[in-house]
Amino acid sequence: MLDTLKLYQVDIMLALASVCAIIALFTFISKIMSRRRKIILLMMQVGAAIWLEADRISYLYKGLLDTHSYYAVRVGNFFVFFMTVFVLLTINFYLDDILRNEGDVPKIPITLKISYVLGAIALFLVILSQFTGLYYTFDEYNLYHRSSLFYVSYIFPYAVMILQIVTLFIYRKSIKGKLALSVFLFDAVCIFASLAQYYIAGFSFVDIAAVSMVVGLYIFALLDMNERVERANKIEIDNLKGEHESLRRLYEKTATALVTAIDAKVEYTKGHSLRVAEYSREIARLAGMDEKECDEAYFAGLMHDVGKIGIPDEIIKKDTGLTTEEDKFFKQHSEIGAEFLSNIDEFPSLYIGAKYHHERYDGKGYPEGLSGENIPVYARIVAVADEYDSMTSKRSNREIMPQSTVREEIIKKAGTQLDPKFCEIMVDMIDHDTEYMMRYKENYLASRNSEDLVTSGEMYFNEYKEHISEGIQITESKMEIKLDSQAEVGFEEDISIPTIILFDSHDACVHNDDREIRLLQYVEYAEIWLDGHVIATQARDIRVQELPADEGFAEDKKGVTHYEIEASKYRDHVRLKIATSKRIFDVTVALPDAIRYCYLAFTGEHCHIMNASFNDTGQQIDEKYIPRIVQEITYTDKIEGDIPNVQIEGYRKAYSKAIPVINGMRIKLRTMSLPTANLIWHCAYILLFSSDDRLPEGSGYTEHCCIRLDGEDATENNLADNELSVHKGEEFKGWDEWKKLNKKGFECTLSFMRRRNKITLETENFGINIRCTTNVPKGKEDVYLAITGDQCVITDIRIL
Template identity: 45%
Template sequence: MFEFVRVHQLNLMLFLAGMCGITAFYALLSKTLPAKRKIYIIYLELDGMILMLADRFAYIFRGDESTLGYWMVRITNFLVFFISLSVIHAFNLLFADILREKGNLGRVPMELRFVEIFISIGELLLIVSQFTGLYYTFDETNHYKREPGLFVCYACTLLSLGFQLICIIKYRKNLRRRLRFGFLAFTIAPIISTIAQIFLYGLSLTNITIVIILLIIYTFTLIDINETAELATQSEIDYLKKESVSIKRLFEQTASALATAIDAKDSHTHGHSARVADYARRIAVEQGKTEKECDEIYYAALLHDVGKIGIPDDIIAKSSRLTDEEYEEVQQHVSIGEEILSSITEFPYLSIAAKYHHERYDGTGYPDKLAGENIPEIARIISVADAYDVMTSKRKYRDAGPQEKVREEIIKGTGTQFDPVFANTMLHLIDMDYTYEMKERTETIGLAGNKDLHPAEYRSKISDGIIVDQTPVKIHISCKPDEDTENEFHIPALVLYDSLDGKIYYQPDKIEDLSYLEFGELWFDGNKICSGARDIQVKTEYSDREKYNALIKSKDVIEYDIEAVKIRDHAKIVISSKFLKVEAIIALPDAVRYMYAALTGEYCYIYNISVDKAKKPVPNDYIPRIAEEISYIDRLEGDVPNIQIEGYHFAKTDGVPVRDGMRIEFHTMCLPTARLIWHCPHIILFYSDDKKVDGKNYREFALIRLDGEYWDSKGHSENKMITNFTENFESWDAWKELNKKGYNCELEFKRFGSRVTLTTENGGIAIKNITNIPADVKDMYVSLSGDQVALTEIRYL
């Protein structure tokens, strides 16, 4: 290795000199380097260039006895020694500058001050040596010869590098990783090479090592500067992002505060604007709008009723029917809203939505009686969301409508009041809302919004229902006896039931109309009544029965904690109190119905009511089964297993490829709880890597229901659905009756390239759906699903 360097060191010196010169030139042109650091780096690199050229010429003219050789040998050897010290000095200046600026040291370390002293001594001794021969001399043939005093020169160099090394180690945390590595190499490598050079005469190992390290230092310094610039740029970007988020949050908070102020004009519209904004955003998301478009729709919906500020409070809060004159005045809120929001010129969509959200698709709305797509799209979206919230919220003159009744109203308004596309999207959102979350929510569960109940006689007061599902709900209450009664029995109880709107009913017409079914009652002492449930089993555990009985007879307050959870057709309720734990398992009539729990009692005062929802659902085997699972698919199987679909798409068949001429035959029967026309089979045309609905890379092309409705494909395909009622169609009641009895269904598929045509006729409803899938889709699959329906004997022909 050393011999190779010895042979080629002159060429290596020339190459390194050229590299240092180029590096100095680039440093001069650099705009990223601070002024001082640029000077020090140029100083370093020029020193390196001169050092290599001087060392090279010293070797070239060694032994040359000419006059030129005489002077070149002496000048170049002097420069080699002098520039070696100058390089250390330049590095010292660069190191000190970086510690002051980047290391936040603010001063030059004492170690680096010592280095300056050693360099000054070394340079002085070098000059003295030129007249005394302290370091070196030249013989009569003009050859360089070391003298005993040369160790003094090496001592100055080694001491300088040593103190720099100490400083690097001491302040290593003030240096970035790359710079720390480069600086350590500058101090350690020359020390090693200097010691080696003492024994390797004729080899400029120290100088070559120093210059290589100089090039590394320049590279690392430039990288460090770039990284610092990138960090600064990223920091600025992050700051701007935070500012943007902050401005957006401020705008949203301001808009929300304004919307809240608008809704506050009427206590019955509390939260209306926020809910409309939420529903409008959901519609926009389902329509594949960009995030920016979804935000615009959200904010426009949040402020759509801002014009109500200009409507007199006595009209807004009026509980009786408005007169024609009052109704005309209310209609002015759209023009007032436009006027208020038009001043926000950066967001013109706000005033557009405020003005046109009461236009109707058939052209009979206000203020300008626009029709169809002449109504701005943002207003058409908000119109559907607004109407949905009005129907699902409590008003002065009525309660919130059941979800299924609201759905029927949306269907009735499709094409007249609402844009069919956005109405269809709203229907899809309703179908996906299994537990009726999209509605007005009261802040407490107490009767009429109160946080307490005071039932004198049993069930004289009952709280709002709390829905129970697979994610446990936890309720805490305080209970004390009614002070106005001598009755010793003062126990709270739960009423367990289901109804379309989550409320309890006693009137026969309401019970039928809202599908009310009471499962049973559970007292907090473990007593029960099983009415509509198949079975209720209760286990009571007393930690001290005597103390519990004494507590019940006393007038003391009793704290209760209730946890309720439902998994398919079983529910579990655990009631914990001092000295007693009650655990009840309820076998419901089926897995389709919801279950609500409402608080009541007798001769007691229930207060401090709080309700919390757990974050995660319990596992499917959490509740031990006390009754057999009810199955409506205990029939002959076809090519795939039968499926029982207890809610919207709760079960689906695996996909099979769609072939030209393919037929699918199956038997369908609605579950006993089915009561609506869309409780029927659904056909899903899709693609996914694993042939499963919602699988990897899922793309839905069409969702066709046998009642004649369909769900669009979010732009994944083009669909045209033709629905005709044949002479066999009697009425929708007859259609629902047919589905309850069950019938055999046949689907026929024709495929030509990217076009797939599905035809079927059932109960007098003839359906033809044409789907044009994208050209890049080679495989398309079909899956059967539905809502509250059992599909059996499925065969692919």
């Protein structure tokens, strides 16, 4: 290998010298470097090219005895030694420049100053050696020979390189990345190459290695410059984007200020346009629109009611009871808004949203009576968002509707008032909004007597139930509550204590108003004073066991009672353990059913709760943890057919025994909504699936279709191709009547036709005719039927 390198080293030198010369040319014409760095790199590349070319000439003419060769060998060797030090000094200059610019080092480091002095001495010794033979001599055959002090030529360059490495180490936090790495590699490679050169003559290890690293150093510098240019371009682009975003924000703020002023005309419409805008954007996003289209939908929603600026305040402020003339005048707001926005060509959606958001999907809207897809898409989106916000905002004649009621209303209006596609998206948004965050919030809690005890940690109570904390759900996971209570000055400590209210409602708040109780499905189970006194309201039974206090329980401070409460729920039973320094009350509450939730809220009379903390331990309980005090209510104790009866207390929480689907199969069953059911989808569902163990959601489970008896598709994936057709006949008397009939219970027949992987289901109930054709994916030939649902019971299931 070494012999081969020796054979071709002259060619290698020529190639590297040429590369350095070309790089020097590129450096000279470059305009992206600073002038100082450009000069340094130019000196470095020219010096490296001369270095290698001189070494090459020395090898080419050694041993030749003519006059030309005599001078060529001597001049060549001089430049080899001289340029070695010269290039090292250019590395010094380069490192100095990096420290000044990238490292923000104002002064030349002492290490570099020393290396400059050592470099100057090294250059002087090279010149001196030409007259004294300090480093080398030539014999009569014009051949080069090292002298006894040759090692001195290594000392000063070594010292310079070591000082450069020391400088890099000292300023390692100031200069990082490719530039510092390139200098380190140059020094390290040169040191190792020089060691090889000292022991192996005949091949220019140092020259070739050093010049190769000089080329590498330039490449690293070029990469660093490219990164700097990219960063500069990015900054410029970001600045342009920032300016664009600033203009957009200015426009949005201006538009927002305008619509906010319009909405503020009526107390109950504050923030309406902003919420409609946000809902519109989210509907557009979920519909697959791009960012620009989502922005169009947002601004269409934001400005949809701008036409109200031309309607008299006395008409706008009337929630209901408009005369025919006033109603006709009010409806002009859509055309007034369209005219107001018609000149904004950059956002045509503004005009569209303002003019057409009151069009109905069935063609019965205004101002032009458009129907279906003839209504512009942004107007259809805004119509759904507008309708949702109207129902989830407080009005003078009603409170905020619960999400479940809103969801049902959206479903009812799909295909008549609203676009069914965007209604489906809104229903999905509602289903994912488990915390009911999509609602009118301003002044909402202020209108209640509820306060957030979890966040604040303290509450003051005057009259009983005058102030009540927001509800906290009790689950199968143990919850620990700790708090201190102090009686109000002048009131007895034994009476002025906190009380726990157990309840359920759609908004997790306690209600006393009859309308709110009805609208939010409020059910109060029990009131439990922390001294063990209880009142059962709708709880089936309550039992209290008094136990001695635990040893080691913290002593109460004067006038302050410390409570530690543990709460948990298993199906229709709730257990509370209320501990003080004096005693423990173990309270078991039997709820009306296992379906409803149970929330815990605090109230009191002339007392102050402080230092309250709530911790979900994550410790799950089972049926053994809460002793049963009454039997659980079940509705499956009816006639049983070929398949066992099943009670489904929540969304698909239970399934009937599965049976294979065969051609011509007919199933007859009786279904009834549970007493807690109050929504359309609280009914039976027909599920077709495949699984290895014939169990819904079992091993290898694949869902093909899930059809509700109200005609909705509840399939949870798109693996199978389902074609659903629903027709409402004359027997259908509306959804309210349909829910009443469900509560009473009815018989239903399911018919199946199967041709290989194509399964057709047909059924009818109270005028709802359902036909669904399912194309089962290949490899899933074993298809099973199970009946499930939400808050319903299925009995007398017979295979005909």
